Amino acid sequence: MFQRNLETANPNRNRRVMLMASLLLPVVANAQPAAVRDIFIGMVVEDQGQLLLERCDLGGTRYTLSNATDADDPLGKLRILRHDHALVQAELIASYRQVGDTHILDVSDVGETRTGKSCHLKDALDDMLSDAMEPPRALQHGVPDAALVGHYYLSGVMETGSELRLKADGRFDWYISYGAVDQVANGHWGRKDDTVTLAADLPAKGKPVFRADERLVWDEFVERQFREQARLKQEAAVLALCPWNIDAASSAPPMATDEHPVAGPEQVAKAARTKVAAEIARDAAAAAAAKAVAGGAGDADRDAASAAMAAWQNAQYDMEQAHVAANLAVPLIDPPLMPAACRLPDEDRWAKIPVSEWQRGIAVLVGDPVIELQLSRVGVTFTYDDGHQEMARTARGWAFAPLRPGAAVTRLDLAMPSPVSRSETLRIAPLAEGVQTVIANMQQVIEPPFEVMTLEVKGRDLIPADMPRGRYSRH
Structure with missing residues (x-):
């Protein structure tokens, strides 16, 4: 290029x-x-x-x-x-x-x-002095050995997977997974006698976590992210207003099997009664839900709606079981009709969006490209040059603010949630529409799982000091 x-x-x-x-x-x-x-x-x-x-x-x-x-x-x-x-x-x-x-x-x-x-x-002088006074920590324990360069896999430790890659340039990559825990580390390595030392990169003190990067134009992909976030907010609002489980109410019924003996008249009659009971419970649940979201509704109405929805689900289950026991096909009855306030609009979320229908806005995309991670739950305050502010929180890296005629965003305040709890301010060139990408250097906030790890060289294998039963072997 x-x-x-x-x-x-x-x-x-x-x-x-x-x-x-x-x-x-x-x-x-x-x-x-x-x-x-x-x-x-x-x-x-x-x-x-x-x-x-x-x-x-x-x-x-x-x-x-x-x-x-x-x-x-x-x-x-x-x-x-x-x-x-x-x-x-x-x-x-x-x-x-x-x-x-x-x-x-x-x-x-x-x-x-x-x-x-x-x-x-x-x-240049600072770099020379720094290099002379503070060599890489791994080199304090030796130098890279070309004979050990390669990709190693851990064995001998139950329910644990781990890999270690020693590179010829003196860098290493390390990964371990056990249970629900995944950890990674990168840094320098060196060998002295029969000991290999891994010195992990540590967060640099005082360096910022965030920095403004390139600008992107508002296009169909960004528009789709914007609409997806709006839908997520809509889903959260519906869930808060209608906390009953709508999805469970419309679950697929089981299929009848041939494992039961020929049903008698009583079983057939019971199946018919459970169908009527389920339809009554369904209608009662629909009425209770409508009342719960109507003007003036209180906690008692919302509790009643939740109870009615649970009764409908129980009645639907009883109907399904009764029909299976009677060797009858399970009836397909409609679920309770929810009020409009409890329903999300039907839409093709992957259909092409004409440019004329773009809602547009100002967006921030926060992520760490080194580890290919887009950050969620980062608080973002957009400050416009007219003094107005908009607050948002990233979801899968994206946060959005509306357009303001004649105004542009000139400052971003970003706040990482607990336990990191780091806040920084970025002043940016005026952005009236489009996307400001922000690089988050997660190495600045994530402590490595270890600072120094030592391994004993045994033949072609490496034995970690803190996992004496384990063995890193090249394949």
Whole structure:
């Protein structure tokens, strides 16, 4: 997608480009807006959803990035890079203009890129000092051994499944499942003598959990998520108003069998009586339900409706059993007719939704792409630039707020539920319609199941110290 990576570029050409940019940028920064395009090199950063280019010098001049009018969305390419990499250095072909105190680059194209490293001298020095002073914790206990690289499976522990993958780059993935508990860990590994040490990645103190990511347009998929959430709320409202079990009332009857002897007149008569009783109970349940949701209804009316529904279910069961005992086909009688307030509208939830029928809105999608998880129960407060606020809670990652004519959402307050109980504020570029995706770094809030695990090397197997009966073996 991008032309090429800086690491594979001609080094002499890079030096020429850097020199050209260092000579041109001071001049351009003081010039009047012009359509002349130059090469600009720096770190691509994001502030409140807005992409910026930060010069690779001590001054760190920042330029607001905008797509040139004749460009094919180069900022979209940069957002994809930013999505996958925390550090992105890029060469941009752009023209400069200034609005007030704001320096703006109208980007026509993206040239060479480099990811994973900062071009700032201070960051490079910090990385060098950090690497020198604090090596990976696993390396304090040894170094990766190529002879042990591979995929291991646990045996010898009842009702427990576990896998361990030791990678050649010194990283490991670990998984265990026992009962209803599933746990995972990732980190560094090393070997010293006959001991393998796994040092799990720990939450980084002080780093934010949430960060604003890319924007998505409102499309049919988003519209369907919006409607599905509205239906879930409607279902909850119906359940609160009509707490009796409607589904059980319309369960499929059992089929008659040939296991019973030929029925006598009494059994046939009993079957007929149970059918009449079931129909009476059904009608009584329908009447009680209608009364329970009518104006002025109280708790006694709702209790009576629940009791009538239970009586109908019992009568239906008695009818089914009596007909089976009489070797008769079980009658198919209609369930109680529920009042409109207790019914959900019939709709084809997978039919195509014409654009003209889209309700539209503002959405937030919260998830951790590393573990492929969309988060539920995250509280989201949408704050519009006119001061209005809307509160929602994510379900399967999605939370929605309505459109407000002439207003846009500029701030998101996100709150994770207990036991995490973390709250953070994200300021975003104005969003009048569409989707703001938010990446949640769950590694920041989920403690690993262990900090350090040691395993003894025995031949081709690894014996965990805390599970002496267990054995990790390569297959």
